[in-house]
Amino acid sequence: MNLIILGPPGAGKGTQAQLLERDRGFIQLSTGDMLRAAQGTELGKKAKAIMDRGELVPDDVMVQIIANKLDEIGDRPFILDGFPRTQGQAEALDALLSKKHKQLGHVIQFKINDKILVQRVVGRFTCASCGEGYHDTLKRPKVENVCDRCGATEFTRRSDDNEQAMRARLAAYHTQTAPLIDYYDGRSFLRVVDGSADFETVRAQIASILDGN
Ligand code: AMP
Numbered sequence: 001m002n003l004i005i006l007g008p009p010g011a012g013k014g015t016q017a018q019l020l021e022r023d024r025g026f027i028q029l030s031t032g033d034m035l036r037a038a039q040g041t042e043l044g045k046k047a048k049a050i051m052d053r054g055e056l057v058p059d060d061v062m063v064q065i066i067a068n069k070l071d072e073i074g075d076r077p078f079i080l081d082g083f084p085r086t087q088g089q090a091e092a093l094d095a096l097l098s099k100k101h102k103q104l105g106h107v108i109q110f111k112i113n114d115k116i117l118v119q120r121v122v123g124r125f126t127c128a129s130c131g132e133g134y135h136d137t138l139k140r141p142k143v144e145n146v147c148d149r150c151g152a153t154e155f156t157r158r159s160d161d162n163e164q165a166m167r168a169r170l171a172a173y174h175t176q177t178a179p180l181i182d183y184y185d186g187r188s189f190l191r192v193v194d195g196s197a198d199f200e201t202v203r204a205q206i207a208s209i210l211d212g213n
Helices: 013-024 031-037 042-053 059-072 087-099 114-121 163-177 179-185 199-210
Strands: 002-006 027-030 078-081 104-111 124-127 133-135 190-194
Touching (some): 031 078, 042 163, 059 087, 087 179, 104 199
Parallel strands (some): 002 078, 002 104, 104 190
């Protein structure tokens, strides 16, 4: 079964996609991670300028990236995390899936209000070694500058995790991505989880969707 995780920036999509990858054998296809990993290339540099403003990278670029990835992963079940983000991307995805004889299982929407999101995103940082997530006020490492999970001492921050870019990312979500909720609901793919709950609760909600309870 293949999934789409839909929700605003900071809703916890990446965290849950990683758990599903670890626990259930899905491949997480995060278009944001793909763009960040491409930052040494021409395309990556162009994308970075757009991402730092909190705007969306053009549809044709994103659709091509996903088309290549879907070819690469063969028959493994996947989770789209951060794609589609526009009506154009959603329609292109439908065409790609039907051409490649792949099917969508569920579209899981993370529902959460903007106020919590700004607080969650501004101030977050991750361990450069294992990717464990932290936050300046909500979750500091137990020992200053040492990762609780792996003991590494290097951390990274996303350049778009500042208040100005985050406001633009939220605006892009509401105007360009949120209409996809109706798009998928109309075709009965939509399932909703409470993105404001702690990650174990969200994880249980997703498990119950996937296990058909
Ligand atoms: P994310 O890591 O999902 O928060 O994405 C970070 C940034 O990458 C977004 O704010 C966009 O600038 C860009 N991006 C990621 N996925 C897409 C997409 N499907 N369409 C357009 N832009 C994207």
